[in-house]
Amino acid sequence: MADAFSSSSETVIQRVVGVTVNSNTPPEKLEELYQIKKTCDFISQHQFQKVALQFPDELLVDSVAVAAEIERHSNAKPFILGDTSYGSCCVDEVAAEHVGADCIVHYGRACLSPSNRLPLMYVFERRPVDVEKCASTFRELHHDTQSHIILLYDVNYVHAINDLVTLLSPEYPNLVASELVVEGEQCYSHSRIRGQHDVTSLSEQDHSQVICQFGRQFSLKSGTAVINYSMFYVGQEGATLRNFMMTWNLCSFCSFDPITMTGRTESVSVNRALMKRYYAIERAKDASVVGILVGTLGVADYLTIIQQLKETIRRAGKKSYMFAMGKLNVPKLANFLEIDIFVLVACPENSLLDSSEFYKPVVTPFEMDVACNKNREWSEEYVTDFRHLLPGGQSHVPLADQQQEEGDETDVSLITGALRSHSLLKSEPAEPSCGSSVVLRNQTLTVANTNSAASFLAERSWRGLEQKLGETPVVKAVEGRRGIAIAYEEEGTSS
Incomplete structure (x- = not known):
């Protein structure tokens, strides 16, 4: 973990970011792979003028050719979106709105x-798939022909699923x-559209x-139930x-x-993953x-879950701070040593x-809700979609009443062995001038540490650049040095 801070500047400059890039697709295969005609029909049908084309890194090599074909066969102006701020699997609506796009085509x-x-x-x-080989493998793994099996797949293999089911x-x-x-009313890729949070229903024909x-x-x-x-999954591990x-x-x-x-x-032990x-x-x-x-x-609903997390964390007697930093990595999060744990909304x-x-550690909203609610x-239930935790969702659990929380009993941490409480802080007293963080909490825990990130920053030896407003004299601008740091032009050469 020390590599995040020990790398020299030369190492950082020479570091190569590993991105798998496909070779250019021949022009005659662009239509088949990128459904250009269908895309142009979608644009013309709704009379869109500006179209945002979102490509993942590995498909950017074909982005210019695809955009040119779309512009040639429609009256719309395409804009290529690459290097999404978060995950390329999600729709980058913010980048599309920056160019004033009327719609998004996600590749x-x-x-x-x-x-x-x-x-x-x-x-x-x-992506190509050998349907015959896939069916043969399916038979080898499932000898009982009467067993109940659900066929799942990566979206890139949807074109071959009908042939596989036929076999x-x-x-x-x-x-x-x-x-x-796809849930929602704004997606035009599929004929069947579901309403938000409508994840389980009963068919009127056979009940x-x-x-979903x-x-x-x-x-x-x-x-029958899912269990x-x-x-049977068709796709790569990921x-x-x-x-x-x-x-x-x-x-x-x-x-x-x-x-x-x-x-x-x-053979990956799901139980072991759940214990982690x-x-x-x-x-x-x-x-x-x-x-x-x-x-x-x-x-x-990402804003709604953030507000719910803030309230849940506050009711548990903890402090929360919000960060928006795009794609996560170790050095970014290491800058905030005052944070005990992160919860990722994605x-x-x-x-x-x-x-x-x-x-x-970086946890999910569901895990934070288990810890604070x-x-x-x-239980054996595990929720990865944060929308299910919202009111109306299938996994929503309301918070306890504040009267119940006031009488909360302490428990013991399974990691440190120390006493802890999930009680709500009744009030946020101003921090004493002496910097003490010991305050009265409730009758169960007499004292508690309520250090905030601000007080943690005050204890650091280096707190950032000091502004010194009004203390620095005003002087005229002068010409600075020229050259590079190891050899400025005015320094000359040493004899």
Whole structure:
């Protein structure tokens, strides 16, 4: 972890950022891969004048050619969006609004999180997949043809799923294929659109249960639940598969990688991963100062969950500060040593951040709610979509009444062994001039440490540049030095 501060300037300059970049797509294949005609029809139908084209880093090599084709076949002016501030799987509505775009066309892999500012169209990268090999692997991993199986997949392989289902459905009558369904009214990529928070419903025809989550929709047979099904995933190991496995952690998972054309039973211990997350929850319970990291500006209701987190943290007797810093890395978060723990507000796929290299843990809104909301208990349920925690969501748990919190009993930290309390601070007394942070809290804990980030900053040996307003004399501007730091021009050469 010391590498974040020990790198010399020369090392930083010569450092190479690893980004996988595809080679240029031949012009005759642009239509097939990027659905240019369909995109132009979408633009013309709604008479959009300015169109934002959002590309991930690996597809930027084709962005100019795609933009030129769209401009040639429509009357719209395209703008290329690259290097998104947060995750490329989310729609970058803020960047699109900077250019005054009327709509967004999102290319490549997507988390399908709902956005509600601008009209949206998804164009998925059509990655090749050997359907025959995939079906053969499916049969090897699932010998029982009567077993209940849900077929999940990465969005880049949606074009091949119908062919795969055609091969397997005669042999596997209980196979359920998921469909891509985007929530909201602003998305025009799919014919089926769901309302916000409408994640579970009953079909009127056969009373089967319909699940809609993470942009996937599938129907369960009457009398069955998700835990009665096995999952088969088509795609590479990554954030999407990890998100599915954490959410449906009671289901067994198998996967097929179209690139290596190999299948396997996922042997990653979900229980072990859940215990790591539970350790992070214990760290959140011990924390006094919480940093709320804004990891998205495009997912619907992100402002609402931030306000709910602030209230939940305050009611737990903790202090919170909000940070918006784009893509996270170790050096960025290491600048805030006064923060005990960070909570990341992001899309479901980016929320499960591996914080093992960070100096302070990074948890999800669900984990912070478990740590601060005494009405929520830790169970096998794991929520990665923060919208489900909001009022009206399927996993919402109201906070305890303040009268109940005033009589809260202390418990013991499983990490430090110290006493702690989740009681609400009745008032925020002004800090004494002597700098003491010992104040009366309640009858259960006589004293408590309520150091804020400001008092922590006051204790630092270096607090930043001093302004000294009114103390510095005003002088005329003079010409500065020229050259580089090791050899300014006026210094001359030493004899």
